[in-house]
Amino acid sequence: MLRTRQRVGHDILLARHGNTISSMRLDRRTNSVVAVLDNGTVDRAPNLISPDLPQPVGPSGLTADDRKLLGLVTGAFAGLGAVMVGGVLAMAHFGQELGLTEAAAYFPAY
Structure with a gap:
């Protein structure tokens, strides 16, 4: 089974904040995605999921x-x-x- 690192920072931030995101950028130093919200606050999410995390077994999930x-x-x-x-x-x-x-x-x- 081929395990690859998945980029999920944008998805995490969109799930958290939806339409309240003004802009997003990739912070390469910390490998995370930074979002600036409409009210001026900043939120960040990790951009990679480790391949060592336990994965679902089989096609049923x-x-x-x-x-x-x-x-x-x-x-x-x-x-x-x-x-x-x-x-x-x-x-x-x-x-x-x-x-x-x-x-x-x-x-x-x-």
Whole structure:
């Protein structure tokens, strides 16, 4: 995988301030972008993202930690669903002993 440094200073400043930017310039000494705002204040943003930062894995944009969390949550919900289905099947099997057939007569059949 080819990792390149991305120039993002302009994007960061546009996201922060939008239409309130009067001018922008590149400060080569600090490798950052400096913006002068309409009210006279100055803001700066770094122009490079380090290639050593953790990057999303795969085309879905999920990191390995995200995949692990989603797997755990999916497994927990699947287990809960299996317990609920088992409970319904147990109630259907032992329904006559528990009097559920009389209670089911009060609900309309679909």
